[in-house]
Amino acid sequence: MKLAVITIVSGRHQHLRLQLAALARCVRRADLHIVVSMDDPQVAGICGSAATVVPVHCPNQRLPLAAARNAGASQAIARDAEVLVFLDVDCLPDVTLLTRYADVAAQQPAALLSGPVAYLPPPPPGGYVLDDVARSAKPHPGRPVPETDEVIPLDHTLFWSLSFALRASTWSRIGGFYGGYTGYGGEDTDYAELARSRGVPHLNVGAAWAYHQWHPSTDPPLRHLADIVRNGRIFRDRWGWWPMTGWLQAFARMGLLIHDPVSDDWLIIQRSATRPARIRRDDDDQRTAATLRLQ
Numbered sequence: 001m002k003l004a005v006i007t008i009v010s011g012r013h014q015h016l017r018l019q020l021a022a023l024a025r026c027v028r029r030a031d032l033h034i035v036v037s038m039d040d041p042q043v044a045g046i047c048g049s050a051a052t053v054v055p056v057h058c059p060n061q062r063l064p065l066a067a068a069r070n071a072g073a074s075q076a077i078a079r080d081a082e083v084l085v086f087l088d089v090d091c092l093p094d095v096t097l098l099t100r101y102a103d104v105a106a107q108q109p110a111a112l113l114s115g116p117v118a119y120l121p122p123p124p125p126g127g128y129v130l131d132d133v134a135r136s137a138k139p140h141p142g143r144p145v146p147e148t149d150e151v152i153p154l155d156h157t158l159f160w161s162l163s164f165a166l167r168a169s170t171w172s173r174i175g176g177f178y179g180g181y182t183g184y185g186g187e188d189t190d191y192a193e194l195a196r197s198r199g200v201p202h203l204n205v206g207a208a209w210a211y212h213q214w215h216p217s218t219d220p221p222l223r224h225l226a227d228i229v230r231n232g233r234i235f236r237d238r239w240g241w242w243p244m245t246g247w248l249q250a251f252a253r254m255g256l257l258i259h260d261p262v263s264d265d266w267l268i269i270q271r272s273a274t275r276p277a278r279i280r281r282d283d284d285d286q287r288t289a290a291t292l293r294l295q
Contacts, residue, residue: 001082002032003028003031003032003098004032004076004081005030005032005086005087006034006072006073006086007051007088008038008065008069009037009038009043009089010037010038010063012215014127015090016035018130019087019091019093020033020047020051021130023093024050025130026095026097027095027096027098028099028102030098031081032052032079032081033047033051033052034052035051036054036056036068036069036071037054037056038056038064038068039058041055052075054071059182060182062227063183063184065182065184065187066179066180066182067182069086069161069176076168083102083105083167084165084166084171085097085164086163086165088163090162090215091117091212091213092128092133092212092213093210093211094210094211096207096209097115097163097209100115101115104203107151110173110200111166111170111200111203112170112203113164113208114158114159114202114203114205115163115208116146116210117139117140117143117162117209117212118137118139118212119140119211120133120136120212120214121136133211137209137211144204145206146204146205148206150204152203155202156192157189159188159195160188163210165205173198173200174195174198175194177190178190178194178238182227182231183226183230185224185227185231185232185244186228186235186243193238193239220254226268228244228248228251229257229268232266233265236264242266248266252266255269256269
């Protein structure tokens with residue numbers, strides 16, 4: 001079966017270079033590598049002949065993660081790919097990742113497949129050495145780790161787009177990512193709900209390891225607060241419940257959000273040194289829904 005790897009990218013150029021090198025070491029090589037460049041003209045020069053680069057525009061300076069993955073899948077399917085492997089630009093594939101995804105996709109053609117992800121420490125001065133990453137990466141503590149030959153059911157709420165695979169026919173059955181999400185958060189959980197609603201099982205594939213390269217981050221991700229609220233609201237309107245509640249509750253404890261139980265809405269609190277705090281119900285047009293004096 002013809003296999004395509006799909007990577008979406010904006011910046012993270014060194015991560016992309018190392019991913020290209022890691023893909024070249026895989027036991028089962030990709031037949032196609034589609035790299036979707038989100039308003040990043042330097043990507044084409046980095047990839048050279050190793051990948052097909054598909055440009056995607058970023059509306060309102062927000063990364064269109066959902067639309068970018070859809071564009072990559074469309075390009076791969078147009079070039080007759082039968083297995084689609086989505087790999088985040090931060091992720092380095094183990095040498096067996098593509099083999100395991102291809103084998104299980106052949107055995108489970110109607111399933112959504114996720115491999116385990118392990119996290120790397122900050123790189124040493126000379127950068128990561130590919131021969132060493134498997135030994136230094138630590139699995140995510142909140143995720144199950146199947147044995148090498150195992151393929152086990154995985155709850156759809158544990159789906160994430162760092163590393164996953166499926167047959168092109170299953171991609172068509174699910175229907176792709178919902179393009180209404182822009183910026184950070186929400187689109188992964190939405191895609192998993194689409195899969196669940198269409199009766200597509202979610203399976204965890206042992207030995208399909210991806211190693212996540214370190215980059216600075218915060219928990220909760222403060223710089224993405226507005227995106228998380230906006231995308232969470234889109235998800236609630238589509239599915240009837242809020243995703244990312246751990247982050248939303250953390251923001252609330254920090255005094256940045258308040259939950260309105262009547263409307264089941266999370267509202268952004270704007271502070272000012274010269275006026276009372278405001279609650280912003282709509283982050284896009286910045287209309288003020290109410291005024292709250294904080295004690």
